[in-house]
Amino acid sequence: MSASHRHGGQGMNRIEIQYFAVLRERAGVSRETVETAAATAAELYDELAGRHDFGLPRAMLRVAVNDEFTDWSRSLAAGDRVVFIPPVAGG
């Protein structure tokens, strides 16, 4: 929550993550909290994609931070709530 975290990548941030659809299936959980050095949403996704074997390219997904859709370049701060959303087609 400090200013250095907001601009940084220096320290570890505690981030709340929520997964939807295929990502939830692959991760095996709908939410988790991670300690991460990822500075941006993109870095965080890449880190988690490696861990959970998501197999979906980032360009296909959207990310929302604190309930707002945002760019992948958005920097992360401690306590951010991050949601990864794949497009869904079922009906």
Add this chain to the structure above:
Amino acid sequence: MQAFSFSSGPLEPGRYREALGDPSAGGYASFEGWVRDHNEGRTVQRLEYEAFEALAIKEGERIVAEAVARFGVTRAACVHRVGSLAIGDLAVWVGVSSAHRGEAFAACRYIIDEVKHRVPIWKKEHYTDGDSGWVNCERCAAAAHDHDHGHGHDHDPGHAHAAGLAEHPEARAARQDYSRQVALPEVGAAGQAKLAAASVLVVGAGGLGVPVLQYLTAAGVGRIGIVDGDVIEASNLHRQPLYGIADLGRPKAVVAAERLHALNREVRLEVHEARATAGNIDGLVKNYDLVVECTDNFRAKFLVNDAVVRALKPAVFASVHQYEGQVQVYRPLPHWPCLRCLWPEAPRDGLVGNCAEAGVLGPVPATLGAMQAMQVLKRLLGLDAGEAPALVTVDLLTLETRRLVARRNPDCDHDNPAATVAPSAAEPLELEFATLAEALESGLELVDIRETWERMHDPPGLQITTHLPLSALVNGYLEFPTEGRYLLVCAHGVRSLSVTEQLRAQGLTEVYSLRGGLAAFRS
């Protein structure tokens, strides 16, 4: 003679019969309907027929044309009486000439059945006790219509026939009662009038579409269009309980209209028995105030998105995946994001699962569909003032909803047709075959792109030996051969069409998708 006409004077079968003569005709079959002296236990003295002539003639001509096309007969015609008739009078005449008797009888039967079912004609019966009553011919009995002849209705895909369009005011025994919604201060009589004046197009009559259609019909939305080109399958019923076991194999849009008509006869229901395509979507959208997107594939979702952006119409989108779903409202406002703003790379079908692949519990699309219906009513009633654009996610396992604020993407073309893979005008993307054997004889190599588990669960037979699962193609584990002539096959023809488009865009010219997929061979 005209294929379908009305006569206010006595019918003249002899004269009509002559008009059907043709050197190639080997016979003639005719049906005459007479006024009888009783109906449902009451003694009838005389009756009057009334019709919406302009509309009735169009529908009647369509029926006769369908019969000629279906049964290959030489000529056919139908004349219906209007005005006052006595017992024993001729009420309707149908005649068919044909090379052979079988077709003549079948076409004759088809015409009279369809005329009684589809043409808006009323009769007023005068009973011996001095009483009288309007009877909406067979239209009231639409739900009971046995459809033994109806499975292969050759409906012109873009054409709407209007069930419930022409209910005679006196024929309405009971009026709909909207008192429980009119009681809401935000609705009232003015709100109800807004709903009655509104028109909504529902694209897809499946898991999402069923509750959308039911609630909008029940709420008294004035005119509802139903777009669906599929037939009802056994695997649909767990999440589409508007339909029943007896409906299997029948067109979804037609059965939905029948059920909804029974629910609320004041709603005009328009059946568009076709899939949404680049060719028909703009024409459909322009005739309605609002569009509800209820399909199970990205192709249709983006088609609808582009069409509503072009037509400046609001739309309500939803999708489900297993236990969760998403709802998004589109409004044609300068700051409002469209579907492409959110998903700049239009996703490909098959990549992230649909109900067939991923599985779903019925109440999930039911919940999301009900949410869509609510968003529609909200928009039509003007209860959404000041609402910000968002994607709402719902998780039915945890009962969590999340409202994610979305913004317009300045780089988005919104309805950029180049963003969708435009179908090549020269070559059709889809081919239709009546049987697997016919497809095999086409000279194309058949490629099953279903997933391995689907193939094990539902083997296509030994004939389709080439198997390239879509997931492997998408993930790059397998590559599609660049030479050869291929017919791609999946369960329903949605994924194969998507892959075909993609391959065409990559320069493969002789690759096609089997229309309707393997399911088409079964129906």
